[in-house]
Amino acid sequence: MTRPDDKEHTPDWQDTAASLRELFGQKRAAQPTEPDQPESDAAEPALTAFEPGDLPLPVLGEDALPESVDETGDPVSPSPLAGDATTPTAPASDSGGEGTTEPVELPAPAVPAVVAASGPAILPEPSAPPPADAVPAISASRELVPKSVETAPAVSAPASVQAPSVPAASGFSDDLEEEVFAPTAPTSGPVVGDVLDGYHLNEDLGRGWFIASPVASGPSVEVYARPDPLWATLAPHRALPRFSTAGALHVLEPVGGETIKAPVNPDAALAHLTELTRLLFALEKQGNAVVDLEPDSPRVTPGGVRLRFPPRVSRMGEPAEVAVREGFTPPEVLAGQAVDARSGVYLLGALLYSWLTGRTLPAEGTTGAVLDGVSVPGVPQLLRGMLAPVEERMTPAEVLAALKTLTTPTLPAYQVAAATSVGLNPERPMNEDSYGFTWRQLGLHGASTLVLRACVSDGMGGMAAGEVASAAAVDAFLTSGKATLPEMVWDANAAVLTAMAGRDGGCTFSGVEVRGPHLQLGHVGDTRAYVRQAGVVRQLSRDHSYVAAMVASGQMTPEEAQNSPERNKVLRSLGSLRVPQENYVQTLEQPMVMGVGDRVLLVSDGVWGEVPDEVLIPLLTTLPIQPLVDRLIALALEAGAPDNATALVIERVE
Structure with a gap:
């Protein structure tokens, strides 16, 4: 399609570029060079030769002229002068005589002011008409159509200056600040994939360790592939792994766990x-x-x-x-x-x-x-x-x-119960049995302890002041400061001698000390100690009596001993010796460990003499501790209770 004037339509940006070329040519013609100015400087177009009284020129935005063109209208790279914010004027008419500049008629702009690329908008004066030589504002609109513009000789845009080329940096990326290069040092030592001494190295665990499998067959194992480790010279220890050697390899045995x-x-x-x-x-x-x-x-x-x-x-x-x-x-x-x-x-x-x-x-x-x-x-x-x-x-x-x-373990907890009776024998008005227990617990840093002592003593009947002897023995044992059970019992023996003051008398004795979970026994005479452990009841002490010696020698059966008139004769007692004798006091070879539910029963002969073992043992297994001692005393009374009867029981509950 052609325009009404039958001329080929020119794109808007080409019209704008032509106007700028005409303007640059007119300005260069209007500015003569100084006589002493170098020729190279005179060739530079003067783009700012305006008088102070001239109106300021509007500045074209960056979108008004995206790029320069050459004489043929083809776009070229913008020159350094293209960035000057100078508005072109129309060239002088050849027929004007006066050389005045005819204003270019422009359509009404959609925006009353031309906004510069940066800076405030430049508004025209509404009242005063522009002077004849005023330069019209050229809109940045793409609809620029001059009323009458004569073509001026084309002016070539200054050649663009190419920036020196810089080779692109290699070894860098937009994501990382620096490139990490692969190590160039040769790998030392075995690596995954090697076969050493019959093992194929499958996985590197670091620090010389590999998971390897036998080349022939067999499960994977852990091997150490560095030579002569110092740990291989260590003496065996339960916490250390065991290993074998295969050539230069050290092969670990699986630990498990x-x-x-x-x-x-x-x-x-x-x-x-x-x-x-x-x-x-x-x-x-x-x-x-x-x-x-x-x-x-x-x-x-x-x-x-x-x-x-x-x-x-x-x-x-x-x-x-x-x-x-x-x-x-x-x-x-x-x-x-x-x-x-x-x-x-x-x-x-x-x-x-x-x-x-x-x-x-x-x-x-x-x-x-x-x-x-x-x-x-x-x-x-x-x-x-x-x-x-x-x-x-x-x-x-x-x-x-x-x-x-x-890591001091929690202290165990115990319960104690006791009962005693004078019996039914009219000839024994005094209860010559004595018992007692003490409980001492110390809470010290790193040394919390629980110490429980208990004993039963039977004053020997027929002797003077049997109750005095038994009471002295019980008190001395419970308060003794000695470290071992034999020493404590010998303290009781010394107390009996002192209490009797030369009188003929003495007592039998069974005592225990529980220190934490460990129990030790000290026994002299025919009082007895029984233990229930893991549901099994057994006699812990040995009777130091005539009938017990006869049974031990095979000269009497247990049944005969139970009914023998000699059963009350004892071979050992406290108060009969002034000088301690070795092995006179029975103790346990090793302290017994008391578990939760375990019991120890101490009784005088007035109980075990009237309550046979076949009755006593089931009671010790089944009854709670206080009903147990009460029942034993009751059974002794039911049997006639010819002697004083005493029972004391200790049970670990925690």
């Missing part, structure tokens, strides 16, 4: 720590120090804590090979200093912290804020000692001593 996963119950964590500290103590005796330990290596097995991998060790007094493990490596190892057994203590302290909190020891170490996160009594103090600087750090022996104070 369960991995210790944090958080760990505090009691269990301290028990695990105790076993590993014993390992440190044993290695210290061999002159070795543990300098690195895999945190996941300890396993809980039926035989105790065992390590899946051997620890890395160094000779004491020598610097260790640095193997950094964040949150675990001792500071002296990092510093290349000489190591000793306390380096292993640091490792175990860091391991204990991770077990209890589920976190790795932070870089700042054992600050108050870090230890505040451990809420187990006594453990923050232990951690401070284990993680202190090496010169202040605890030794394995000191850690074991501290753990002993923290």
Whole structure:
């Protein structure tokens, strides 16, 4: 389609460019060069040669002229002068005579002001008409149609200046600040895929360890592929893994067990720590120090804590090979200093912290804020000692001593019941039996103890003041400060001698001391001690009597002894000797451990003489302790009770 004037339609941007070329040409013609100005400077178009009184020229926006064009109308790169915000004017008419500039008629702009690329809008004066030589504002609109414009000689735009080319940087990306290059040093040592001494290395576990499978056949195993490890020279220990050798490889035997996963119950964590500290103590005796330990290596097995991998060790007094493990490596190892057994203590302290909190020891170490996160009594103090600087750090022996104070077992609980009767014998107006028990519990740091003493004493009938002798023996035994049961019983013997003051008299005696869960016996005469343990009842003491000796020698049966008129004759008693004799007092070869539900019954001969074992044993097994002693006294009375009757029972309930 053609225009009404039958001329080919020219794009709007080409019209604008032509107007600018005409303007530049007119300005250059109007500005003569100075006589002394260099020719090169005169050729530069003067774009700012306006008088101060001229109206300011509007500035074209960047979107009005996206690019320059050459003489043919093809776009070219913008020249440095294209950025000047100079508005072109129409060229002078050839027929004007005066050389005045005829205004260009423009359509009414949609926007009353031309907005510069930057800066405020320039508004025209509404009242005063523009002077004849005023330069009309050229709208940035694409509908620029001049009324009458004569073509001026084309002016070539200045050649664009190309920026020097810069080669693109290689080895960089838009995402990373630097490129990480693959190591160029040759790999040393075995790698995955190698076959060594009949094993194919399948997986690298780090620090020289691999999972490998036999080339022939068999399950995968863990092997150590570095030569001559120091840990292979360690003496066997229950916590260390066992291994065999295959050429240069060290092949571990599977440990089994369960991995210790944090958080760990505090009691269990301290028990695990105790076993590993014993390992440190044993290695210290061999002159070795543990300098690195895999945190996941300890396993809980039926035989105790065992390590899946051997620890890395160094000779004491020598610097260790640095193997950094964040949150675990001792500071002296990092510093290349000489190591000793306390380096292993640091490792175990860091391991204990991770077990209890589920976190790795932070870089700042054992600050108050870090230890505040451990809420187990006594453990923050232990951690401070284990993680202190090496010169202040605890030794394995000191850690074991501290753990002993923290892992003191809960004290057992016992119940005691007793009953006594003077009996029915008219010739025995006084109850010559005596009994007593004391209970002492000490709550000391690391030494909480419970001590229970109980005894039954029978003053020998027919002798003067039998009740005095038995009472003196009971009181002396319960208050004795001696350490062993024989010594306590000999204290009772001395008290009987003192109380009798030369009179003929004495007593039989059965006493026990329970210290924690352990029970020991001290016995003289024919009072008896029975024990119920795991549902089984047996006599704990031996009778020091004439009939018992006859039965032991085979000269009398137990039934004959039960009915013998000689059954009340005793061979040993307190008050009959002034000088202690070895083995005179019966004791147990080893203290007996009292479990929950176990019972010990002490009775005088007035009970066991009238209540046979076939009746006594079921009662000791079934009845609660107070009904038990009451029932035994009642049965003795039912049988005639020719003698005083006394019964005392102790039961562990917790």
